[in-house]
Amino acid sequence: MLAKTLFALTLAAALPAVSHACVTPDTSVNVTFGSYDTGVSNRVVSGACTIDDLFNDEQAWGSQAAFIAHASTVSFELYRDKKISAVERARLMAAAQASGVGSTLKVKIIGFNDFHGYIKAREGSSSNPGVASFAYKINQLRAQNPLNAVVSAGDLIGASPLTSALFKDEPTIEAMNRIKIDFNAVGNHEFDEGKAELLRMQNGGNHPTDLFSGKGLAADLKNGAFAGANFKFLAANVVESDTMTTIFPGVGVKDFLGNKVAFVGMTLESTPTIVSPSGVAGLTFKDEADTVNALVPQLKAQGINSIVVLIHEGGFATLSGGVCSGMSGAIVDIVNRLDPAIDLVISGHTHQEYNCLINNSAGKPVRVTSAGQYARRLTDIDMVIDTKTKDVVSITAANIVVPVPATANNTVPLDASLQEVVNHYDALAAVPASRVVGQITATITRTQNNAGESALGDLIADAQLAATKPVGFGEAVIAFMNPGGIRADLPYSAAGKVDGNVTYGEAFTVQPFGNSLVTLTLTGAQIYALLEQQWGSAQPFPRMLQVSQGFSYTHSFPLPLDRNLDAAEGVIFTTSVRGNSYVVPGSVKINGVAVDANTSYRVTVNSFLADGGDTFTVLMGGTNRLGGAVDTDALEAYFTASPGGVAPSTLNRITRQ
Amino acid sequence: MNQTILFKLLGATAVALCCSVAQAARLEVVDHLAAGGYIASTIGGEFFSDDAIDLSAGGDVGLIGTHSFDAAGLSHGYVADAYFIGNNQSYAMSITQYLTAAAGKDLLAEAFVSVPLITLNIASEGEALGSPVQVSFNGLASALGLSSNSTLQMDIAITSGSTTLGSWLWAPDAASSPDAPVSFSFLANVGQQITLSAFMHSTLGGTGSQAVDGSVAGMLGGNFAVAAVPEASNYAMLLAGLGILGLMTRRRV
Numbered sequence: 001m002l003a004k005t006l007f008a009l010t011l012a013a014a015l016p017a018v019s020h021a022c023v024t025p026d027t028s029v030n031v032t033f034g035s036y037d038t039g040v041s042n043r044v045v046s047g048a049c050t051i052d053d054l055f056n057d058e059q060a061w062g063s064q065a066a067f068i069a070h071a072s073t074v075s076f077e078l079y080r081d082k083k084i085s086a087v088e089r090a091r092l093m094a095a096a097q098a099s100g101v102g103s104t105l106k107v108k109i110i111g112f113n114d115f116h117g118y119i120k121a122r123e124g125s126s127s128n129p130g131v132a133s134f135a136y137k138i139n140q141l142r143a144q145n146p147l148n149a150v151v152s153a154g155d156l157i158g159a160s161p162l163t164s165a166l167f168k169d170e171p172t173i174e175a176m177n178r179i180k181i182d183f184n185a186v187g188n189h190e191f192d193e194g195k196a197e198l199l200r201m202q203n204g205g206n207h208p209t210d211l212f213s214g215k216g217l218a219a220d221l222k223n224g225a226f227a228g229a230n231f232k233f234l235a236a237n238v239v240e241s242d243t244m245t246t247i248f249p250g251v252g253v254k255d256f257l258g259n260k261v262a263f264v265g266m267t268l269e270s271t272p273t274i275v276s277p278s279g280v281a282g283l284t285f286k287d288e289a290d291t292v293n294a295l296v297p298q299l300k301a302q303g304i305n306s307i308v309v310l311i312h313e314g315g316f317a318t319l320s321g322g323v324c325s326g327m328s329g330a331i332v333d334i335v336n337r338l339d340p341a342i343d344l345v346i347s348g349h350t351h352q353e354y355n356c357l358i359n360n361s362a363g364k365p366v367r368v369t370s371a372g373q374y375a376r377r378l379t380d381i382d383m384v385i386d387t388k389t390k391d392v393v394s395i396t397a398a399n400i401v402v403p404v405p406a407t408a409n410n411t412v413p414l415d416a417s418l419q420e421v422v423n424h425y426d427a428l429a430a431v432p433a434s435r436v437v438g439q440i441t442a443t444i445t446r447t448q449n450n451a452g453e454s455a456l457g458d459l460i461a462d463a464q465l466a467a468t469k470p471v472g473f474g475e476a477v478i479a480f481m482n483p484g485g486i487r488a489d490l491p492y493s494a495a496g497k498v499d500g501n502v503t504y505g506e507a508f509t510v511q512p513f514g515n516s517l518v519t520l521t522l523t524g525a526q527i528y529a530l531l532e533q534q535w536g537s538a539q540p541f542p543r544m545l546q547v548s549q550g551f552s553y554t555h556s557f558p559l560p561l562d563r564n565l566d567a568a569e570g571v572i573f574t575t576s577v578r579g580n581s582y583v584v585p586g587s588v589k590i591n592g593v594a595v596d597a598n599t600s601y602r603v604t605v606n607s608f609l610a611d612g613g614d615t616f617t618v619l620m621g622g623t624n625r626l627g628g629a630v631d632t633d634a635l636e637a638y639f640t641a642s643p644g645g646v647a648p649s650t651l652n653r654i655t656r657q
Numbered sequence: 658m659n660q661t662i663l664f665k666l667l668g669a670t671a672v673a674l675c676c677s678v679a680q681a682a683r684l685e686v687v688d689h690l691a692a693g694g695y696i697a698s699t700i701g702g703e704f705f706s707d708d709a710i711d712l713s714a715g716g717d718v719g720l721i722g723t724h725s726f727d728a729a730g731l732s733h734g735y736v737a738d739a740y741f742i743g744n745n746q747s748y749a750m751s752i753t754q755y756l757t758a759a760a761g762k763d764l765l766a767e768a769f770v771s772v773p774l775i776t777l778n779i780a781s782e783g784e785a786l787g788s789p790v791q792v793s794f795n796g797l798a799s800a801l802g803l804s805s806n807s808t809l810q811m812d813i814a815i816t817s818g819s820t821t822l823g824s825w826l827w828a829p830d831a832a833s834s835p836d837a838p839v840s841f842s843f844l845a846n847v848g849q850q851i852t853l854s855a856f857m858h859s860t861l862g863g864t865g866s867q868a869v870d871g872s873v874a875g876m877l878g879g880n881f882a883v884a885a886v887p888e889a890s891n892y893a894m895l896l897a898g899l900g901i902l903g904l905m906t907r908r909r910v
Contacts, residue, residue, distance in 0.1 A: 062744050065712045065719020069740035069749055072721075076751050076876045080801055080835075086734075086755035086872035093723045093736045097710070257744050258716040303715065388714040 022049035031092065033057040033071070038095035045083040054078070057101045060147055062257025063387040067102030068093070104384050104393060107256050108145040109308065110138055111369055111379040113153035113348025116189065116514075117160020117172040118374040120422050121405045124161045124487060124512035127376060129402040131175045132422060134375040135415035137402050138179055141380055147256045150179065153348035153370070154187025154267055154312025157201065159514030159630075162505060163425050166432055167212045168193075171425045173201055174220040177230045178417050183252040185265030186235040187312035187348060188607075191279040192516065192630070195247060202248065204228025212432065217424050234265020234310065237291040241284045250295060253304065259385050261306040262299050264292050268313040268330065268349060273625040274518055274607045288313060289337035296339045305391040306383070307342050314347040314370050317354035324356035327368070335368055337361055343392035344383065345369070350611070353377050355397050367395045375402055433505030438639020440502055441647040445489040446510075448544060451656040452534075452561040455648035456486055456510065457546025460631070462649075463638035464517055465548035467629050468604040474519030474626050476604040477590055479548040480530070482614050485606060485631075486546070487512055500645060504636075511631045515606035520622030525597040528583055530618040531555070537579035538615040541565055545616075547653050548604075554587035556657040584657055606631055681784045681885035682847045684746060684792075687776040689713060691720040693737045695754075697766030709737055709770065716743030718775055722768075730759035735768040739855065741775050748794070748813070749878030750857050757870045758863040765862040775853040779845055779883060786848040789886040792823075793842035796879015800829040800837075807873035811857040815843065822851065827877075839879055844886065 031038045031052045042052045054074050061067040075092045078084045084092070112134075121130030142148050156176065157169035164171045176184070190198050200207065204227045207213035214226045221227055236250025252263045266288050272280045292309055299307060315329025331347050335358035338345070342360065344367050351373035357365035371377040381397040405412040446456040461479040468474035488509045493499045522530065535542045535557060544561060558577060559569050588595040595601070605619055607627075612620040629637070639646065693709030709722025718741040725734035732755075739750035754768045779790060792815070800809050814824035823841035845851060857877065863869035 063712075063714050063717040063719065063742075065714065065717040065740055066742050066744065068712065068719055068721055068738065069742055069747070072736075072738050072740070072751050073749065073876075073878060075736075076753070076799075076874070079753060079874060080799060086753050086802075086874065087725065087732070089753045089874075090723050090725050090734045090736045090755070093721065093738065094725075097712070097721050097723070390715055 022047060022053045025050050026052040028052055031055070033095050033099035034101045036095055036099035038092050040084070040088045040091050040095075045078060051078065051084065057099065060105055060257060061102035061387075062105060062259055064097075064100070064102040066257070068096045071096035103387055105147070105256060105259050105387050106145060107259075107261060107383045107385060108141060108148040109344070109346070109381040109383055110141050110148060110150045111153065111346040111381060112371045112375070112377070113312070113346070114155045114187070114351050114373040115152060115172065115375055116155055116373065117157055117164030117169050119171055119175050120161070120163040120426055122407070123163055124509075125374070127404060128374045129376060129404045129412075130422060131179075131375060132414035132419040133405055133412050134378070134402050135175075135179045135418040136413045137378055137400070139415065141378065149183070149254050149261065149263070150181040151263055151308070151310055151346060152181060152184040153310045153346045154185045155189040155348060156184045156187070158187070158189025158192040161512040162433055162508040163422070163429050165508075165514060166429050167215055167425055168197075168207050168210055169201065170213060170216060170226045171421060173229050174216050174227070175418055175421050177220065177227070178421060181231045182254060183232050183234050183263050183265060183310065184229070185310035185312055186233055186238060186248065186267045188267055188271040188275050190233070190267070191271060191275045192514075194279045194281070195283060198233070199247070200226075200228070202229050202233045215425070215428055217421065220421070234263065235267065236264050236295060237266045237269065237286040237288055239284050239286065241282050244284070247283065250291070251299065256385070259306065259387055259390055260302070260304045261308060261383075261385070262304045263308050263310055264295055265310045266291060266312065273627070274610060275516065275627050279627070288334045292342060293337070293339045296341045300341065303390060305341065305389060306385050308344045308346065309338070309342055310346050312348045314350035314352060315354070316350060316352055317356050324354055327354070327356045327358055331368060332358055335360060335366055338366065340364055342366060344381065344395055346379065353399050355379070355399055367397055369397050369399070371399055378402060433503060433508070434496060435504040436497070436501045437504050437507055437636045438502040438642070439500050439645035440490055440492060441500065441645045443489060443492040444646070444648045446483070446486045448483070448562050449651045450560060450562040451555075451651070451654040452542070452544030452557070453651045453654040454483070454486070454546060455651065456490060457481055457483060458549070458649040458651070458653065459646060460486060460511065460635060461546045461548040463635045464604050464606070464631065466638050466641065467634035468517055468519045474517075474602060474604055474628060476519045476602045478527075478551045478601060479604040480609065481546040481606070482609050482616070483544055483546060484614060485515065485608065486510060502639060507632050507635055511635065515608050515631050517604055517628035517631060517634060518607050518610035519602055519604045519626045519628060520610060520619070521600050521624045522603050522618070522622050523597065524588075524595040524599050524601065526618050526621060527595055527601060527603070528588060528597070530616060531583045531588070532581050533616050533618055535578050535580070535582060536615060539578055541570065541573065543614050544654070549649075549653070550591045552589050552653050552655070554584040554655045554657050555582045556584060557582045604628070680782055680883055681788070681790050682779050682782050682883040684743070684777040684881055684883065685780040686716050686718055686741060686743060687778050687850060689718045689741075689772070689775040691718060691739060691770070691772045693720050693722045693739065693770035695722060695724060695735045695737065695766065695768045697726070697733060697764055700763045705733070705766070707735070717741065718772070720770060720772070722770075731762045731764060732757040733764060733766055735766070737768045737770045737857070739770045739772050741853065745880060746882065747878065747880040748853065748855065749876070750811070750855055751874070751876040752809070752857050752859045753872065753874040754859050754861045755872035756861050756863060758868065760866065760868045763863055765860065767858065767860045769858040770856070772853070772855045777851050777853055779847050779849050779851065781847045784847045784885055788847045790845055790847055791842055791884050791886050792845050792851070793882050793884070794823065794839065794879055795882070796839045796877065798827055798837045798839050798875070798877040799835055800827070800833060800875050801835055802871065802873040803829060803831045803833070804871065805831065806862050806869065806871060808860045809858070809873055809875045811855075811875055811877050813839065813853070813855040813877060816852045816854065817845070817849065839877060
């Protein structure tokens, strides 16, 4: 008996555990491996355990050899204890080989993108679940399969709300450290504050000047300072312009029981066109598909045949019955050019939720996913790897909802460790959020009049024009602001402030996205086309761009614009109204001068619109792009330049015929 | 098994457990050769054979042969397998042979696994290339069912070029203890390539004059651990430290 214990102990050191509690013994008639019937009768052999219980055929094995080695050990021990005969051992071993157990390995990949520092539930939007609910969901998925990787496709940080942004996004890095994510491919917003700051996110150390840096909980700090990311930033296509070496590793490899999966991380090649030039100084952004394809031979030489691309570039899906039936956008061309060795593409940037197939360079469909934005979704991906070829044989994916906790009587489960981080920074942010950044003479609301214009929209567009008007900063003559980017009103009176003051917290709440400004050139004809896209054929409802002072036009849109359309109006909109032209020809003017179809104009929008967000695809055709300030900084500068306080505008820029 | 041997075995296992935690490097399969199978024949001229199948993939070596030959009055077969599993740094091999023969059936059968080489690279897990490491193998061997009708032998060795770094050989008989600890260790360097070779062979036969119903089986299994070897200067510091402690103790006395 002692010898047996010893033998088991020795084997336990050499091989995966063979011990079982056998609370619910397997009582099948014959011993089975997977679904394969060994032909050996199943019976109780050890305590409550049957022979079947002692074989771990249900668990993950890194190779067929690993499972058969386990079966060999267990069957030898049973034979030695005279629980099975030599003939039965031979049968069991033949079955272990024939069963195919261990010939494939299931790995779970949990993907997300465009997290943008939304660690606090409901910050910026009541749809944002916060990182505590997000982490709970991730751990729920992880519990389904211990062989997993949690990966981000960029914009993990940057354009983040107050609770993360105020502390230089260190809260988000610390939260992700606690979740123990594996990799984050850089996105354009990772470059918002430049290379040095991005490297600090990886390597740690406090910000050289910002006093809000290094304020984390003791458990998250290292030597009393910001610790940096425990996960790896990846950037295969971002190189130093002088040395052509990547600023971060291009590839992260995770080993699953001897089966290696490579994650190639990249941002969009056109990152410099949507990031402030100072953020990408000295860096070159290379073609996405070419970069991946060049890495494939290197990976194969290392015996790696399972390759996942994490790319901060995306598209827009067409749904049919809830299932993806088509894709548009920059990701399509990239995937069309990918080497067939690429097994999966986890994408981002467009903040869309999709789960589509796009053909690779061999014309074979590749799974391409994106999990929306702001921690609201996770992509749950099961990847089956052939343990002999080490290549992926099948992939299934689904986007799942991360629930938003209730403000009272919450029943959504939260991860306590992550909530601790959020509560810590939320408390620290209370004082800076009250910093006064400007004055207003009355409440300025985002409520639109029936022509589609709001006072707050006017104010934001004016601030954006002011920031990009000077020579060298864009020389803009018009600014357009998307209405969905204005998240709250600016109240004249509120608890905890002097009437008329605008606090930093309030400004942040109005524009929580931290978009940067982009100035681009459009022709007059494109400006007309842009305005017609407010009720274009792809719009789910009319979206009225807010316009800067000096710009004016008249339209004849036939439905109300001072409120949301009701259901009946919505049907009318989608069936017979949208897609038609309503801008009155000749009415579009800048400072009273009619816009000419063939003349070029410098136009400022935020980076979201510049990428064609909210289906304003005309803006994607804008040329001579120049990145600018973050939108809230532009707003604060505008307040500073208006010491007497800003008054609500007269709503006279957009008129209805 | 007496208590002394048991404690030794437990100690060996504890070492294996301890040192697998503090891995300085790990063994990675570079290449391998493996074969195995079964041959049996009767005086009457019947001949039986089977070849093992190589299931090796990636970082794992796996070889398995198993077959049952069933006929009226003569039933026999075998399992012969060998594995190096990279994930848990284990090597194991086993044979089980059985024979049921009616009187008058004279069969001699042999089974074997032969792993003439598994080339292993001592891959760094943080240690610099060329750093000295101690590689150890600890496990257990078993021999079951040996009788005057059967034989069993097994060996495992690690070589580097023509130098044998560590080896273990066992040819048990019916009088042997069914279990024997397997343990050896040697010094090597991170980045060095070493060769594991192993062999197991068994025979089982009937007398022909009377019915036979028997089996013979062997197993050898254990795991490798690679531990960092402190630099000579570290030893010196350790000794100096111990010396100071010794002086302090003496002065207190």
